[in-house]
Amino acid sequence: MFLRTSLLAVLLFSICVSAQEITVAAAADLSTALPEIVATYTKHTGQTVKLSFGSSGNLTNQIHNGAPFDVFFSADETYPVQLIEKSLALKGSLYRYAVGRLVLWVPNELPLDVQKLGMQALLDPSIKKIAIANPLHAPYGRAAEAALKHFGVYDQIAPKLVLGENISQAAQFVESGNAQAGLIALSHALSPALKDKGHYWTVPLDAYPTLNQAAVVLSKSRHPEAARKFLDFVRGPDGTSLLKNYGFSLPTEKH
Amino acid sequence: MNGQAFWLTVRLAVVVSALLIAIGIPIAYWLTYSRWRWKFLVEAVIALPIVLPPTVLGFYVLMALGSRSPLGRWWESITGHTLAFTFEGLMIGSVLYSLPFAVQPFATSFAAVDSKLLRVSASLGQSPMQTFRRVVLPLSKAGLVTGFALSFAHTLGEFGVVLMVGGNIPGVTRTISIDIYDQVQAGNYAAANHTALVLLVVSFAVLSLVYGLNRRAWTVGPWK
Numbered sequence: 346m347f348l349r350t351s352l353l354a355v356l357l358f359s360i361c362v363s364a365q366e367i368t369v370a371a372a373a374d375l376s377t378a379l380p381e382i383v384a385t386y387t388k389h390t391g392q393t394v395k396l397s398f399g400s401s402g403n404l405t406n407q408i409h410n411g412a413p414f415d416v417f418f419s420a421d422e423t424y425p426v427q428l429i430e431k432s433l434a435l436k437g438s439l440y441r442y443a444v445g446r447l448v449l450w451v452p453n454e455l456p457l458d459v460q461k462l463g464m465q466a467l468l469d470p471s472i473k474k475i476a477i478a479n480p481l482h483a484p485y486g487r488a489a490e491a492a493l494k495h496f497g498v499y500d501q502i503a504p505k506l507v508l509g510e511n512i513s514q515a516a517q518f519v520e521s522g523n524a525q526a527g528l529i530a531l532s533h534a535l536s537p538a539l540k541d542k543g544h545y546w547t548v549p550l551d552a553y554p555t556l557n558q559a560a561v562v563l564s565k566s567r568h569p570e571a572a573r574k575f576l577d578f579v580r581g582p583d584g585t586s587l588l589k590n591y592g593f594s595l596p597t598e599k600h
Numbered sequence: 601m602n603g604q605a606f607w608l609t610v611r612l613a614v615v616v617s618a619l620l621i622a623i624g625i626p627i628a629y630w631l632t633y634s635r636w637r638w639k640f641l642v643e644a645v646i647a648l649p650i651v652l653p654p655t656v657l658g659f660y661v662l663m664a665l666g667s668r669s670p671l672g673r674w675w676e677s678i679t680g681h682t683l684a685f686t687f688e689g690l691m692i693g694s695v696l697y698s699l700p701f702a703v704q705p706f707a708t709s710f711a712a713v714d715s716k717l718l719r720v721s722a723s724l725g726q727s728p729m730q731t732f733r734r735v736v737l738p739l740s741k742a743g744l745v746t747g748f749a750l751s752f753a754h755t756l757g758e759f760g761v762v763l764m765v766g767g768n769i770p771g772v773t774r775t776i777s778i779d780i781y782d783q784v785q786a787g788n789y790a791a792a793n794h795t796a797l798v799l800l801v802v803s804f805a806v807l808s809l810v811y812g813l814n815r816r817a818w819t820v821g822p823w824k
Contacts, residue, residue, distance in 0.1 A: 403785045473681045479768060482785040507685045507767030518767065522667040523684040 367571050368395040368413060370404040372420035372558065373478075373511035374445055374485060374530035377537075378591035379418070385587070386578050394575060400511035402482025408433055408563060415566035416575060418558065420445055420512070421484035425561040435569070438562035442579055443593035445556035446531035447488045448545040450519055455526075459546040464496035466546075467505075467526055475505045476518035476527035484556055485512040489528035491553035519543075531592035557596065601795045604771050605779040612687070612775065613755040616694040620702035620751045621744070623695065628706030629732065647700045654697065654760025661693045662765045685767035690775075693761040698751040705750065709743020710736055742814050749810040753803055 371379050376398045383394045397414065399407070405424040408414060409431070417434065419425050422441065428434035449464065451457050451472075459466045467475055478486035486508065493499040509515030512530050519527030520539050534545045560579070562572045578584050585595055631643060649657060665683035666672045675683050683689040713736050721731040737744070759777040766773035768782070776799055783792035 400785065402787075406785055406787055409787070474685055474767070476767070479782065479785075481782050507769055510763060510768075518684075521662060522672075523662060523665070523682055524767075 365568065365571055366393045366395060367415040367566070367568050367575060368397065369416045369418065369575070370397050370399070370408065370412065370414040371418040372401045372404070372445075372484070373398050373513040374420055374532050374558075375418055376513050376533075377535075378532055378588055378593070382579060382584050382587050385583055386575060389578075389583075390574070392571060392575070398511070398513065400478060400483035400486075402484075403511065406482070411565070413565070414563055415568055415572040416560060416562055418442065418560045419484070420556055420558050422557045422559040424484075425559045428561065428563070432564060434561040434563050438573065438576065439559055440561075440576070440580065441557050441559050441596040442576075442584075443558045443588050444596055445485070445488075445558050446550075446592055446594070447485060447492060447528055447548045447553060447556070448531045448534045449526065449548060450516075450529050450534050450539070450543050450545040451526045452519065452522060452543040454522075459544060463546055464493065464498050464548070467493075467498055467502050472525045473505060474507050474518075474524040474526075475502060476507050476509055476515040476524035476529070478512040478515045478529075479508040479510060483509075483511050485515070485528075485530055488553040488556055492528065492548045495552040535590075535592045558593070601791075601798055602774075602776070602779045605774050605776045606795075606798065608687075608771060608774065609756055609776040612690060612694060613752045615691060616698060616755045617702070617748050617752040619691070619695050620698060621748055624699070624702035624706050624747060624751075625744075627699075628703050628710055631703065631707045632710040633728075646703050649697050650700050654758070655764060657697055658693065658761040658764030661689070661696070661761065665689050665692070665765065684765050685769060685773060687772055689765055690762060690773055693765050694755045694758055697758060697761050698754045701750040701754045702747040705743045705747035706740070709740035709746075712743075713739045745813050746810055749806055753806045756799070756803060756806070 369379070379396060383396060387393055397404070401419040401421060401424045404417060405419070405428065408417060408428060417425060417428070425434055425439055429436050429439060449459055449466065451459055451466065455471055457466045457469055457471070466472070477489040480486035480490045490499065493502065507518060507524055509518055512533065515527055516529045516533040516539065518524040519529065520542060528548070531545075531547065533539055534543075560576055562569055562576065566572050579588075589595070627646070631639065662684055663669060664671050665675070667676055667682050672682055683692065717735055717739075718731055721735050722728075726734065757777060758775070759781070762773065762775050762778055763781070766775070766778065768774050768778055776795060780792050780795050780799070783789075783795065
């Protein structure tokens with residue numbers, strides 16, 4: 346009897362806990378910052394958050410096909426707006442949480458002064474492969490393409506491009522030494538995995554369409570209040586300071 | 601449909617299954633006739649790609665081919681570029697990935713050859729090598745065709761390893777499965793469907809051919 350009641354208690358407890366748990370789909374450039382934000386959030390509120398990373402296009406596609414996410418953090422604004430137009434996301438919940446920055450990253454082994462050379466560094470013969478995210482479904486990939494064209498090197502280096510499935514894979518390609526340069530997210534360049542292994546040049550903002558990163562609560566969310574609470578937290582002082590640590594600037598700031 | 605990706609994939613599958621004939625027959629020969637006590641360990645290693653997720657193989661291949669590994673540096677010193685993100689790199693990954701699909705049918709068909717025939721051949725003064733070439737190989741035709749076709753079809757449908765070590769370069773490493781994935785991710789369902797259908801039909805044709813050939817070998821062979 347006692348066993349049965351305690352089993353029931355455990356069951357009820359787990360139902361209550363899972364009722365609060367939300368699932369967040371997030372752009373791959375948040376793969377280092379967001380877990381930290383979630384850890385702080387869980388410590389403050391006791392609520393758990395499940396994270397699922399991918400390219401923003403990939404995640405949008407999953408949401409179109411009924412993926413059970415509560416919140417979507419995109420690396421640009423077009424995907425969330427698209428979802429709102431299709432009534433898959435709640436219009437009032439849309440907000441810009443950060444501006445993403447693109448950097449040109451090279452490993453320390455390469456004696457290239459990217460600060461001085463900028464994008465022209467890619468023309469160096471020691472660079473055989475350049476990792477970018479896939480422009481077809483990753484906003485950072487489109488930003489990289491635009492920046493390469495802006496500096497007039499795209500046609501020369503196009504044969505050297507290798508495409509990561511998302512910006513995290515592009516970072517992994519160059520981190521593992523398989524590509525000698527990468528156009529990756531500043532948040533990855535500042536992550537513990539890459540920080541000491543290479544140096545980077547921050548691509549100026551006028552070289553590519555601004556990566557206005559926007560978040561939205563999804564219409565199918567079963568816990569829209571919990572989802573909104575989490576969004577508020579990311580917008581609040583704890584969330585913004587963690588985002589800043591990873592190189593994101595806030596949409597209201599001057600860059 | 602992306603014709604470039606299609607022909608690249610066919611080229612990869614042909615090269616890989618041809619390589620697997622060359623590598624797989626000696627390995628299968630050894631597996632069939634060796635009496636080595638620890639042979640089962642080799643069998644287990646060869647079967648690993650069947651159980652391991654392609655990501656595990658892809659991860660190790662990427663690490664092994666990269667410029668931080670001895671193999672990667674050696675290759676780089678010879679050719680001037682790393683193996684990852686090249687057609688050769690995909691070839692190495694695919695050969696490893698499809699190895700059991702070639703070796704196992706080969707070894708099974710070698711083992712199925714009646715041992716009396718081997719003894720008769722030996723008594724007629726044939727060396728083991730001659731016996732293998734003149735008796736075992738011809739009688740194992742069905743197994744050889746199965747192994748070749750299975751590794752061809754398996755490479756045609758390969759995805760995980762290519763995603764991890766390919767780098768999605770048009771005409772070099774963007775295979776048909778990667779192309780389909782890209783089209784789906786970008787929401788171009790019509791294009792994805794078009795390519796996927798072609799792959800479906802080709803795979804079905806290859807497998808039908810295998811089973812059709814095996815059926816003939818089975819009904820006609822023993823009474824011939």
